[in-house]
Amino acid sequence: MQQLRRPGSLRPLRLFATAAAAGLVLSGCSPAVDVAPAKDAANAACAPMMLALPDSIGEAKLRKTDSQATAAWGDPSLVVLRCGVNVPGPTTDRCVSVNGVDWVMKEGDPVWTLTTFGRDPATEILMDPNKISSATVLAELSGPAAKIKANRNCVGQADLQNLPTGL
DSSP: OOOOOOGGGGHHHHHHHHHHHHHHHHHTOOOOBOOOOOTTTTOTTHHHHHHTOOSEETTEEEEOBSSTTEEEETTTTSEEEEEEEOOOOSOOSEEEEETTEEEEEEOOSSOEEEEESSBSSEEEEEEOTTTSOHHHHHHHHHHHHTTSOBOOOOOOHHHHHTOOOOO
């Protein structure tokens, strides 16, 4: 013989299940950083670099992003990284080498754009040097960026003076 339950007898169980589910949803609810993916974000060469990214840069902790081959540190974001951006060609913009990785620097106000030079796909970093040191950012991110093989290097003024002369 089947026993009938009163309609209100399952109510405490349903309330508990609903509260538990809401707690799980709310506990993992820190919003992802909205970062537009780069044109070549699906390039397989980005994967080793993305796996090597640090958990923090200075005091800024790594956060989740909503796009492939992107990363952000800090809340609000102090550093944003995108792999798969257009590879820079020859430029007169300042180029610095940090731990064997060349970076083309474009100083904006207030955001600077740092892009790997001579690596395909290229990696772009956006940062405000008034809020975090560019030296710290490049020191932390050059190792992971080196996971993408270099095929060119920046050329400086001294290199240009040593070019062979024409016939």
